[in-house]
Amino acid sequence: MAENPEARIGVFVCHCGTNIAGSLDVKDVAEYAKTLPNVAYSAEYQYMCSTPGQNMIKEAIDKHKLTGIVVAACSPRLHEPTFRISTKEGGLNMFRFEMANIREQNSWVHMHGMHDEATQKAKDQVRMAVAKAVYLEDLVPKSVPVEKAAMVVGAGVGGIQAALDLASAGIKTYLVERTPTIGGRMSQLDKTFPTLDCSQCILAPKMVDAGRHPNIELLSYHEVETVEGYIGNFEVTLRKKARGVMNPVEAAAKGIVGGGCNGCGDCTAVCPVIKPNPFEFGMAPRKAIYIYHAQVVPLIYTVDFESCVKCGLCVDACGEKKAIDLEMQDELVKYKIGTVILATGFDFINIEEKKEWGYKRFDNVIHSLEFERLICASGPTGGHLIRPSDGKTPTSVGFVLCAGSRDNTGGVAKAYCSRFCCMYSLKHAHQIMEKIPGCKAYIFYMDIRSFGKAYEEFYYRIQHEGCKFIRGRVANILEDPDTKNLHVFTEDTLLGRPVDIELDMVVLASAIQPRDGANELRKKFGVSASQDGWMLEAHPKLNPCGTTTAGVFLAGVCQGPKDIPDTVAQAEGAASAASIPIHMGEVELEPYFAQCVEDLCAGCGMCVNLCPYGALALTESNGRTVMKVTEAKCKGCGTCGGFCPGGAIKMQHFTTPQIVAQIDAFLLGGQ
Amino acid sequence: MADEWNPKIQAIICNWCSYAGADLAGGARIQYPPDVRAVRVMCTGRVDMLFILKAFVDGADGVLVSGCHFGDCHYLEGNYKAAKRMFMIKSLMKNIGLDDKRFRMTFVSASEGAKWGKVMEDVSNKVRELGPSPIKEFQK
Numbered sequence: 001m002a003e004n005p006e007a008r009i010g011v012f013v014c015h016c017g018t019n020i021a022g023s024l025d026v027k028d029v030a031e032y033a034k035t036l037p038n039v040a041y042s043a044e045y046q047y048m049c050s051t052p053g054q055n056m057i058k059e060a061i062d063k064h065k066l067t068g069i070v071v072a073a074c075s076p077r078l079h080e081p082t083f084r085i086s087t088k089e090g091g092l093n094m095f096r097f098e099m100a101n102i103r104e105q106n107s108w109v110h111m112h113g114m115h116d117e118a119t120q121k122a123k124d125q126v127r128m129a130v131a132k133a134v135y136l137e138d139l140v141p142k143s144v145p146v147e148k149a150a151m152v153v154g155a156g157v158g159g160i161q162a163a164l165d166l167a168s169a170g171i172k173t174y175l176v177e178r179t180p181t182i183g184g185r186m187s188q189l190d191k192t193f194p195t196l197d198c199s200q201c202i203l204a205p206k207m208v209d210a211g212r213h214p215n216i217e218l219l220s221y222h223e224v225e226t227v228e229g230y231i232g233n234f235e236v237t238l239r240k241k242a243r244g245v246m247n248p249v250e251a252a253a254k255g256i257v258g259g260g261c262n263g264c265g266d267c268t269a270v271c272p273v274i275k276p277n278p279f280e281f282g283m284a285p286r287k288a289i290y291i292y293h294a295q296v297v298p299l300i301y302t303v304d305f306e307s308c309v310k311c312g313l314c315v316d317a318c319g320e321k322k323a324i325d326l327e328m329q330d331e332l333v334k335y336k337i338g339t340v341i342l343a344t345g346f347d348f349i350n351i352e353e354k355k356e357w358g359y360k361r362f363d364n365v366i367h368s369l370e371f372e373r374l375i376c377a378s379g380p381t382g383g384h385l386i387r388p389s390d391g392k393t394p395t396s397v398g399f400v401l402c403a404g405s406r407d408n409t410g411g412v413a414k415a416y417c418s419r420f421c422c423m424y425s426l427k428h429a430h431q432i433m434e435k436i437p438g439c440k441a442y443i444f445y446m447d448i449r450s451f452g453k454a455y456e457e458f459y460y461r462i463q464h465e466g467c468k469f470i471r472g473r474v475a476n477i478l479e480d481p482d483t484k485n486l487h488v489f490t491e492d493t494l495l496g497r498p499v500d501i502e503l504d505m506v507v508l509a510s511a512i513q514p515r516d517g518a519n520e521l522r523k524k525f526g527v528s529a530s531q532d533g534w535m536l537e538a539h540p541k542l543n544p545c546g547t548t549t550a551g552v553f554l555a556g557v558c559q560g561p562k563d564i565p566d567t568v569a570q571a572e573g574a575a576s577a578a579s580i581p582i583h584m585g586e587v588e589l590e591p592y593f594a595q596c597v598e599d600l601c602a603g604c605g606m607c608v609n610l611c612p613y614g615a616l617a618l619t620e621s622n623g624r625t626v627m628k629v630t631e632a633k634c635k636g637c638g639t640c641g642g643f644c645p646g647g648a649i650k651m652q653h654f655t656t657p658q659i660v661a662q663i664d665a666f667l668l669g670g671q
Numbered sequence: 672m673a674d675e676w677n678p679k680i681q682a683i684i685c686n687w688c689s690y691a692g693a694d695l696a697g698g699a700r701i702q703y704p705p706d707v708r709a710v711r712v713m714c715t716g717r718v719d720m721l722f723i724l725k726a727f728v729d730g731a732d733g734v735l736v737s738g739c740h741f742g743d744c745h746y747l748e749g750n751y752k753a754a755k756r757m758f759m760i761k762s763l764m765k766n767i768g769l770d771d772k773r774f775r776m777t778f779v780s781a782s783e784g785a786k787w788g789k790v791m792e793d794v795s796n797k798v799r800e801l802g803p804s805p806i807k808e809f810q811k
Binding site for chain 1: 677683693701710712
């Protein structure tokens with residue numbers, strides 16, 4: 001590669017306190033940089049990201065007539081934006097900046113007895129960065145307008161809160177929910193800890209608000225089908241699942257005056273098909289035309305076409321309202337949005353696979369959400385806790401904590417803490433002792449994690465109420481075949497002796513995992529997963545609501561286990577973050593677009609099919625067939641540029657000369 | 672240092688997964704051998720086969736391309752396309768008599784810092800086992 005004689009590069013090596021200087025010789029690296037071709041200036045400084053450090057860059061650009069800047073410091077994923085601004089303020093184009101990552105990828109990973117090797121590596125990294133900097137070009141960020149609408153996927157308490165905040169900030173918000181009603185997990189709970197508020201009582205007002213907010217369009221029974229576009233200009237195709245029932249607006253659109261579902265329930269009364277209600281975990285029946293529970297929002301019935309026999313009785317019962325259409329088909333509807341919040345929540349793990357606890361084998365072993373429904377006044381038993389085996393009121397109930405959480409045995413078990421089971425199990429213990437006088441509560445635990453506001457106090461309260469705490473993991477549970485009572489075997493690790501307790505009923509505080517389908521959804525939006533399967537935030541501490549895909553934000557448990565207060569807090573944070581680009585009106589995109597060098601392009605069209613975004617097309621230019629890039633569609637991956645046999649595609653900021661210069665600098669330079 | 676041979680391994684890694692994973696390894700202070708120098712690209716789809724060949728011609732003892740897991744690509748499918756090309760590189764290396772174990776493609780996500788450290792160890796050990804690239808000898 002020919003050297004660019006015009007290039008004058010300034011190199012700045014950061015100590016980062018002792019983060020870098022503790023593991024390698026920063027002064028030596030800076031001195032070495034001076035010997036490199038095209039380096040006009042080199043310096044080292046304690047903290048390059050500090051104001052004096054940034055000023056050094058600005059002053060050096062002017063004083064030494066620099067054409068490019070290299071900062072050897074932390075990761076460009078951290079401070080590239082900072083130094084680009086310093087470069088710009090110094091009078092250069094902000095893309096004439098390159099970073100050598102000598103911290104995350106050097107000083108921090110070669111800490112012990114590696115001083116010389118780390119210093120050598122840093123020199124190589126600086127040499128490579130300088131080599132690229134020589135070939136850097138002026139680029140102009142592309143500014144694109146932002147669609148003044150947002151979407152929230154998942155309408156549990158997190159999604160509802162996020163949608164309410166966005167809508168109240170004046171933003172048109174589409175609240176997408178795949179089940180027939182909004183409310184999510186929280187609507188299945190009886191009470192909430194530690195205040196013992198009735199869950200539905202505090203959630204229902206938010207559900208109602210979401211249902212009638214002028215800026216919220218409630219899209220229940222919808223699922224995300226495909227996602228195209230980028231921040232500011234997402235085009236999301238939703239599958240509007242055939243509900244079989246029209247709301248008044250839909251009915252009016254079909255010319256049925258005064259018709260549509262008013263939620264009267266006449267249809268469900270005549271429906272002959274009986275199925276288990278998934279909202280009640282199959283402990284209560286529903287018809288083939290149904291609502292989940294009395295407080296659904298929107299109040300509109302849904303036909304389960306998988307079990308409907310199309311007898312037409314419901315259509316007759318509905319009469320003049322003509323709300324029911326048993327021939328309804330799924331529809332695909334497109335929505336243009338600027339930003340999106342994912343709030344898909346959680347499922348329990350398949351606790352049945354932890355065979356030692358006998359879930360599904362023993363009638364009286366249930367999981368915590370089933371317990372919530374059984375103790376809830378709106379549940380299948382009207383709030384009277386009964387044993388599933390014989391319908392009797394239990395006199396002793398055990399709660400098995402960490403049922404699959406904090407468990408490294410593999411299979412369905414999860415290594416992480418599910419974070420809210422300790423607290424809701426304390427609440428469950430309180431509820432049975434309150435509702436059933438004389439009923440004994442046993443909690444089998446490893447540690448009680450009562451970390452939140454007023455949580456520890458709640459823990460003390462339950463202790464004083466007489467709940468028995470046994471510190472030990474439950475080894476196994478066996479059933480007495482005659483009485484259907486359960487024997488819980490564990491070791492009381494505080495007393496150091498084995499325990500066998502006979503109980504009427506056992507509740508498993510099952511570990512949680514991402515909602516079924518969340519994995520497919522996150523891929524549609526280009527969101528990564530953490531190692532434990534939850535969606536990955538942009539930064540665990542400093543950007544917990546954002547993702548690596550600009551314009552996509554996270555709220556609630558889909559990002560990791562959290563309780564209701566934390567979910568709501570994160571939802572408000574995500575709503576704030578998602579509203580910023582919309583209020584700004586436009587966003588700047590990094591101009592890493594593909595460009596066709598027409599003189600080199602043979603018009604073979606190989607690249608056209610490679611592009612996942614359909615940004616490339618063949619066109620006529622000066623009498624020849626050449627490829628043309630639609631910049632608005634190009635996201636800058638470079639898949640076309642990596643393949644073009646003629647080298648006719650120039651990937652801005654990652655050009656072939658720039659990359660080859662780095663490779664050459666590493667392998668040929670510096671000997 | 673002059674006497675002792677240390678392998679020169681060129682890595683080309685994607686911004687969204689492997690580069691982030693490498694940063695995570697740094698944050699977690701996972702220690703690994705200092706033989707690899709990384710070039711950052713936005714996506715492994717950008718990796719032209721010529722980059723890899725150029726690195727070998729320049730005398731690299733090993734080359735690593737690392738991207739997102741299949742299905743996790745920030746650009747939907749760039750890593751699939753890269754992986755296809757990497758098979759071509761391997762067969763090409765076999766044809767010219769260069770041990771194809773000197774080249775490797777891995778998939779390290781943004782949350783797999785520990786895996787990045789492991790990949791660094793493995794790649795370094797493998798190349799050390801194979802010794803200096805024979806291409807350097809031919810060029811002398």
